[in-house]
Amino acid sequence: QQQVKQSPQSLIVQKGGISIINCAYENTAFDYFPWYQQFPGKGPALLIAIRPDVSEKKEGRFTISFNKSAKQFSLHIMDSQPGDSATYFCAATYNNNDMRFGAGTRLTVKP
């Protein structure tokens, strides 16, 4: 049973376009929502994270939007670049519980 549902499974975007990856959760106790980026052959690395007291967090071209009432959060990549091609994982946790990861989205940005 996946506690964090991620979509789409794969995404193809043209260079300069906006990439949007969505995640939904059921457990309202979750209070920390990170996004990890993974390049082929590498381990995941933290990209950006948000806590539910804010609705949006932006770091450069990457933005997390958080909708607490809908229990959804999403990653937006503005001006997508071929170097952004990677697999992206959303995750969620609370208190001292295990981090729960989404199934991942493979993003391909075409030049």
Place this chain on the structure above:
Amino acid sequence: DAGITQSPRYKITETGRQVTLMCHQTWSHSYMFWYRQDLGHGLRLIYYSAAADITDKGEVPDGYVVSRSKTENFPLTLESATRSQTSVYFCASSERKKETQYFGPGTRLLVL
């Protein structure tokens, strides 16, 4: 070099054999984790450790054993490997459980 390393990077073994995957971190992080990554499942926690000699089960612990005699090392042992354990295994560490986890490069394991 500082960071988190895993060895071996690739391993082929046969069903029923014992396999140990190694993980070493140089940050002195309290927490260490073992995940497996499978297509369609993302990352699933196998075991984690909050400190030396303290370990606990994650979501998918069956068939695995861990130990942590030193803060910097966290080996994962498959006591009798099965084909369903073919996967990519990632070790990670963090200072606190609900904080950024730093992942190693992974070990790709194939069980024949």
